[in-house]
Amino acid sequence: MSIESQLSAVRRSLPEGVTLVAVSKTHPAEAIREAYDAGQRIFGESRPQELREKYEALPRDIEWHMIGHLQTNKVKYIAPFVALIHSVDSARLAEAIQKEAAKCGRVIDILLEIHVAREETKSGWAFDELEAWIATSPFAALPDVRVRGVMGIATNTDDEAVVRRDFEELRRCFERLKPHFGPAFDTLSMGMSHDYPLAVACGATMVRVGTLIFGERDYSAAQH
Structure with a gap:
């Protein structure tokens, strides 16, 4: 199956x-270009330096999302x-983004990452x-x-009831925070390849x- 046909499906x-964020982390620029040529404009990356390199190499109308843990x-x-930036999981990170946004003379949109999974290894705020x-x-x-909403990752399990519970918890967090931020707070980012229909x-x-x-x-490439 081609990237174009998979994307279309x-x-x-x-x-x-x-909104679909095509997660292109560890994939080469050529693969992203194929999805771009098929009409995709929003791509997600998890490593800042890799993201920067791809930004330099690919068309400027791509909307780049940072989805991984950010130092x-x-x-x-x-x-x-x-x-x-999907993965804002601490006050320190929010303050660092403010500092860099001010230097660049722009407003940066963020999501607040909330920890709902049953694994301690997952990052995010305790609500x-x-x-x-x-x-x-x-x-x-x-x-x-500018806080646009909430992001989270469900527990890595085949138990659909647990995954649903995590997604419903994220939805509740989103609804509870909305009054603090007003109309711009409109994004609930959750769901990946294996569970996105349930997230929706x-x-x-x-x-x-x-x-x-x-x-x-390619996990061998991903190690480097």
């Missing part, structure tokens, strides 16, 4: 109003051009800590950061699909 499966000292690599932090009005001090059923407005479009990643 995923697109057909999504209802209107759900504060790496924000500078992507701040001038990134369209959305009560996030809510307590937001209650102190920290975003008033971050004028160049639970209210996702954005899904992150890689393997179904590009095939399995």
Whole structure:
């Protein structure tokens, strides 16, 4: 199956109003170009330097999303051009994004990553800590950061009930935070290749699909 046909199949499966982020991390620029030529414009990457290299090499109308864990000292690599940072999981990171956004003279859109999975290895805010932090009005001090919504990753399990519970929890978090941020807070990013239909059923407005479009990643290349 070609990237174009795989992409088309995923697109057909999504209802209107759900945005597809094609997860291109570890895949070469040529693969991204094939999806681009098939009409895809939003791509997700997880390593700042790789993202920067692809930004330089590919058409400028691509909307690049940072979906992986982001270290504060790496924000500078992507701040001038990134369209959305999904993985904001700490106050320190939000403050680092503010600093780099101000340097670039632009407002950077972010999602707040919330930890709902049953694995401790997954990153993200504990919801009560996030809510307590937001209650102190920290975003008033971050004028160049715009909070667009919430992101999360479900527990890695074949038990659909557990995955559904995680997605429903993310939806509840999204609804509870919405009054703090107003109309721009419109994005619930959840669901990947193996579980995105369930995420959509639970209210996702954005899904992150890689393997179904590009095939399995080359893990030998991914180690370097």
